[in-house]
Amino acid sequence: MSLYHEAAGLLLSAPTATHGGSLRSRIFRDKELKSPPAQVYALVLETCKWSGVLKEVVGGAGLLKAERKLTPALALLLTHDLLVSKSGVALPASHGLRAAVERHKGRLASELSRARLRRKCSSLEALRAVVEAEALTAGGRKPHPRWVRVNMLKSTVDDQLEGTFKGYEVVAGVEEVMAAVGTGRKVLCLDGNVANLLALPPGTDVTRSEAYRKGEVILQDKASCFPACLLDPRPGEGDVVDACAAPGNKTTHLAGILEGRGREEGERIFAFEKDKNRAKTLEKMVKIAGSDGFTVVHPGQDFLKVDPNSEKYAKVGALLLDPSCSGSGIVGRDDMPELHLPEGPSAPGAAAGKKEDKKDRKRKRDDKDGSGEKPPAVLVDDDGETTVLSSEKDLKARIEALAAFQLTLLLHAFAFPAAKKITYSTCSVYAGENEHVVLKALASEIARQRGWKVLKRESQTRGMREWPVRGDPDACDGDTEVAEACIRTYRDDGRGVMGFFVAGFVREVEAEEDDDGGPFVRDADGRIIRDEMGIPTLKSTGKKAIDLDALESSDDDDKGVEIYVGPPAEGGDDDDGPYLRDAEGRIVRDAMGMPTLKTSRNDTHAANDDEWDGFDD
């Protein structure tokens, strides 16, 4: 079967039990596919994106009336390759399908020009930009930025701005990045909640850069960076466990934070991963990221079978728990690109069309093909396991099963004797896997015995505390303190993140135990004391770690900033972007790499949630 027949089948197919939800997973897992999966994927995806334009072209040229052996899907695919693809139709010149479109090349080309002019595009390239921009928002979706985390183990934001992203204009927030979509402007912003995280316009291909190959930058959604930020591992707090670690985004993020803060000799990260295959990816990622020197990967190890009381784990002070979940918050998981099919002739004839209709009748999606059948709802969890959900009951049963497993893992984490903090996260939007698990964990016997409490919002690191979207109070049985402690993100709410959930747990710390617990003054519960601006006081000097007034007005450097690297530039240069810069023109950031907006010096709580307006602790 030709590439085009296979692609036509996939173009029309709905998610199935065996082939999962996303176009990519269905194509790459299809064992019956004869053509190279990457080629089929590119063809189907690009044709879907162009189908709004090509539908007009095929219809205007009367292609389906003239060529009865072409189905609407074949006509779209072949017209795409004939007119839009740089490599042309991938068939021998003598092939019947190729001849069937090439016979109409002149009319098809002039219909494409008309469609282009209707969209006010002066060239095919301009039309391409419009098609790409439309694809990002198809079906009412909000476009999603390309999030890039700079790996502190191998690089710095400054190095990346001067290297990989040289020539990019640094703007103040993610809205400005998204506003540049389709304009060709090269812009980026430094995130205000997660240090060393950049947002770039969607579709920016970072994977071809040397920095990506070397592990200097890692592609990671902003929300997925929250658990390591919330766990906030610090030197001197002991070893850290990543209980469900593959592919290793959060493991390497933890490593970057810990090392960036000056990890103490001998402190390690233990990364457990039950699935041996996924553990190989984890091992690879840990190595590329440069954290293999202090990360111990346990491939194929079930975290539930790890003995918390083993001597080996006696110094584990913090655990990050990111277990398998329904994956219902993941961007792109269930997104089939929107397809616009041209109208076929009233009496479809030829063999190819009949064959395709027969084969795919059960799999055609929505009603675009006239089949009248709805695709089954499919839940593809983040282990790739697919559940076909024919009813609400199915969904409830699946979520309950996942939640029971998630709670067991969390209670197991509670048992580590030296542990003082834990984060629990999922990329699920369901309360059953999120707030409900948190409530059950807090009510558990082991939580009461060991003194585990929720990590309250006011005790969270500044970037997390200031994230505005919190847990659902109803799902927390009206307990607003727990709801406020929970952090949620929703895809398509304009903040450019996937659907995610994270909550932290802490154990009360005796004050005397905390004497060597870091540079800041703490209260009797071991929490860092901050003023109303969230700024801590340094034990060593008794002064505020950051004196914003001094930063604003003083020429006396001693009174100024205790932590961040370099003094602010004299006078300030309004043409050098939205952030404060030092005398050498580098963006001023604190010890954790958080940038400072120029405007934040006067308005430290700017209304814009995506703008960083101060310093982290």
Ligand SMILES: C[S@@+](CC[C@H](N)C(=O)[O-])C[C@H]1O[C@@H](n2cnc3c(N)ncnc32)[C@H](O)[C@@H]1O
């Ligand atoms: C959501 S993914 C983790 C993603 C990872 N934290 C990251 O950011 O790259 C969940 C992982 O947990 C693993 N897993 C599930 N149950 C486990 C268990 N009992 N012990 C260890 N790993 C487990 C799965 O195989 C899967 O790779």
